[in-house]
Amino acid sequence: MGFKNYILVCGGTGCESSRSDQIYHALIDEAAAQGVAEQVQVIKTGCFGFCEQGPIVKILPEDSFYVQVKPEDAKELIAEHVIKGREVTRLLYNKVPHKAYEEVEDIQFYQKQQRIVLRNCGSIDPENIDEYIAAGGYKALEKVLFDLTPDDVINELKTAGLRGRGGAGFPTWMKWNFTKQEKDPVKYVVCNADEGDPGAYMDRSTLEGDPHAVLEAMTICGHTVGAHQGFIYIRAEYPLAIHRLEVAMKQAREYGLLGKDILGSGFDYDIEIRLGAGAFVCGEETALLQSIEGHRGMPKPRPPFPASKGLWGKPTVINNVETWANIAQIITNGGEWFASIGTPDSHGTKVFALTGKICNSGLVEVPMGTTLREIVYDIGGGIAHGKKFKAVQTGGPSGGVITEENLDTPIDFGGLQRIGSMMGSGGMIVMDEDDCIVDVAKFYLNFTVDESCGKCAPCRIGGKSLYNILEKITQGKGEENDIKQIEQIAHAMKIGSLCALGQTAPNPVLSTLHYFPEEYKAHIVDKKCPSGKCKKLISYEINPNKCIGCTACARKCPVGAISGEVKKPHKINGNVCIKCGVCKDTCKFSAIEIH
Amino acid sequence: MAKLSLSDLREIRSREEKNLKKRDIHGREIHVVVAMGTSGINAGAKLTLNTIADDVEKLGLDNVIITQTGSAAPNPEPVVEVYSSKTGLVVYGSVDKDAAHRIVSEHLKEGRILEDLRIEMQDKEQ
Incomplete structure (x- = not known):
């Protein structure tokens, strides 16, 4: 036994693409090589959310938050931190070792966050069902199978006031109730994991970091509405999420948490995965169902809604990944608990994928009602490179921009609609003054x-x-x-x-x-592009008063459009210039101007 | 036939919960820090650390968190710091295996400071 260090390595797609898988193996190898294999447990977790600083490695119990770690750093982490108890300062996020007996204060990125959907992401091993169970997993299913009636479950969701996280915000309990009331003996449950918004990746991360949460919720739904088969529709371009789902489903079947007579309750239920080819329209529910049936993914007029006539004409509940990830928590902690979080209009939390010209790109989960200013400045750390904020695009290609004047609007379904945007799936792309x-x-x-x-x-x-x-x-x-x-x-x-x-x-x-x-x-009217992005509307010119004739720009210009003698002001030939902007980036004297 | 029964599932949960709880480090009342620099390890700090960890687990003291830190030289090592809001910061020196047992059973469990092992912390050499 003895003392143990737990090393959590982020295994999300972002960090894995920055070699976190190699870091994971290097840490295990180094611990063995340095003779402390017994003292160390290395765990590959889901996404920590702080993707900007990845790959992330967290060492417990010291609670050291290491960022931008490389496989080569494994040796030092084991030798210094694990063996000698000294934090490797250069890899710490804040670069300052903390006082040994003081609790580490959350770094600013996490301070305003509240994690319900992502609660297990970054803390448990998603490929180990025992860890999910230990973290309270499948408790909700126990309750649903043995203690609650289907009507109790619907009422709990009604009290919770959960609204669909796929974008439209339709009350989840109503969807379930419509399907429950249908008399058809065959019904289906579908998980929409066809995350198509450019910039949004919360569904992928949820499936990668906590796949059992979705499986458990779909099983709960099946029992509630009277379905015995579920489908997860996920795009083929999410290989890691698919892999983690497959592992999770295999483990759940081995334990009998999927399959016949679940936990001896007499309830049969199983789930299959269907891969999508990545068409955006297949995120639309009727097109998605068409695609599962093997047809070309095209929408159908509604009504009839899927709740009464869905997959193969049968009553079907279809919810988005993030919606599913809330269900077990609501059943375990009660609808009132959930309703106490957020705003009167929208309860609970929302996960946003914060990207674009922002300091801290990543996944953030905040209570509904948090303002955009808090997300952009307090969590996101403000605009990168000291540029000026221009707007935020929410809701992806279906949403709109939010400007400075609306930064203090509390974000919920109604609030975003009132300022001409929408929740969508939660992609949030920040733009600065350089964006046209x-x-x-x-x-x-x-x-x-x-x-x-x-x-x-x-x-x-x-x-x-x-x-x-x-x-x-x-x-x-x-x-x-x-x-x-x-x-x-x-x-x-x-x-x-x-x-x-x-x-x-x-x-x-x-x-x-x-x-x-x-x-x-x-x-x-003026045929000008104020931010200098539209190439047809701008010209690069050299200010002769600032140019000292260093020739740096002329040497860098890829098309030879700049001419001039040494130590004399240069000139750009507008007919040759391709407006690539290299000269402007090269000039140390701000002599190149956009007109 | 069901593969897991309800009680099987609950058994797995209570068994695994203990392991997962060790990773939940927040909100513990008592914080124990063992200095593990080269000089500490040379003086036997590894045995001290493991003894404390084992005893804490044996006694089921969930409110205790044990962490490592770097060298405590020039203090008499192995050095163990115990911090809680009740007793404040107490530093023990020359903590061998027997002393480690006593720290757990008397200070961590009963809240009694072991005056005979207590030292005044000298500034660390850097």
Whole structure:
């Protein structure tokens, strides 16, 4: 026995791509080589969330938070920390060893977070069912199978006020109740793990870090609504999440937590995985169900809703990964506990994937009602490289931008809608002064045009037309009438499209137009791009008063567009210049200006 | 036929919970720190550390957390620091196996300071 160090190594996709798997094995090998294998338990966990600083290694019980660790550091971590009890200061996040008997204060990134969905991510080994059970796992299932009636479960969810985390925020208890009331003997339960928003990765991380939480919740749902088969629809581009799910399902079957007569209750239930090819539209529930059935993933008109006629025409409950990850906690701790977190409009927490021009990129889970300012500045650490904040895009290609004036709006389903954005799945992309707002809108439209399934005309033709107008504007060929046309097409798409993809595709354009009309005007009327992003609208020029003729830019220019004699001001030939910006980055005297 | 019964599952949980709890380090009342630098290890700090850890586990003292730290030289090693809000910071020197047993059973369990082992901490050599 004796004293033991626990080394937690992040095994999320982000850290694994930075060789955390090698770190894991190196630590085990080093511990053996240095004769302390007995004293060390190395555990590969799910995502810690602080992806900016990955790969992350945490050593307990000292609670040392090591960041940007490399496999080569394993030797020193074992020799110094494990054997001699000395923290390896250079790898610590805050670079200061803490007083031995003082508790480590949470680093700022974690201070305002509250983890319900991600509670096990970064603390247990997702490939070991015993650790999940030890952390209170499958307690909710026990309760549901032996102590509660299906109506009790529905009522608990109703008290909790859980709303769907996939984006639309529909009350979960209602979905379950609709399916429960159907008389059909065959019903299905589906997990939507087709996370398609650019920049969002909370579902992937949840499945990678805590797969049993989803399996347990789907089993609870099956028992409640009277289904015996579940499906997890997940995109093939998430290989690690699929692997962890497969391991989890195998272990659950071995324990009889999936399969026939679960825990001797007489209830049979099993789950299968269905791989998607990564089409954005398959995140839409009716298209997703089509895809599971083996058809091309295209939406169907609703009603009928999946709750009454879903998979193979049978009543089907379909929820998103993050919604599932809340269920067992609600059953274990009670609906009232859940309802006490968040705002009156939206209970519980929400996970956001914070990316873009932000200091601390990562996954953050905060109570509903937290303001964007707290997320961007307190948790996210503010804008990278000291630039100025411009906007945050939430809700991915279906959402909109939030600007400085709305930074203090409490974030919940209603709050975001009121300021013209939406929750979506929780992607949060931060933009700074260098980002052109028209270009951003064009980027999202390009995405939705690409991902439109083409079934209905408003989305197929409307999206493309909108994109063409934006393209024209960024090329400097915009006309006064364009804005009006954008509004008309957007309106037609909103009311005429078959599914949410087309209905929400114009949102990024409309919301940027609403908050940054002057920037559109600058492009259309003045033919200028204020942030210097649209290449057709800018020219690089050298300020002769600042240029000292060092020739650095001329040497770096990839197309030889810069000429001039040594120690005399240089000139850029606008006909040759490709506007790559290398000269501006090279110049030490700020002599290169964008006009 | 079911593979696990309800009681089997609960048995797994209570067995594994103990292991997982060791990783939950927050909110413990008593903090024990053993100095494990080269000089400490040379003086037998490893045995001291393991003795304390084993005894704490045997007695089921869930409110105690044990961590390591670097060298405590020039103090008489092995050096063990015990901190709790009740007794404040108490430093023990020359803690051999027997002394380690006593620290656990008397100070950690009963809250009685062992005056005969107590030392005044000298500033660490850096």
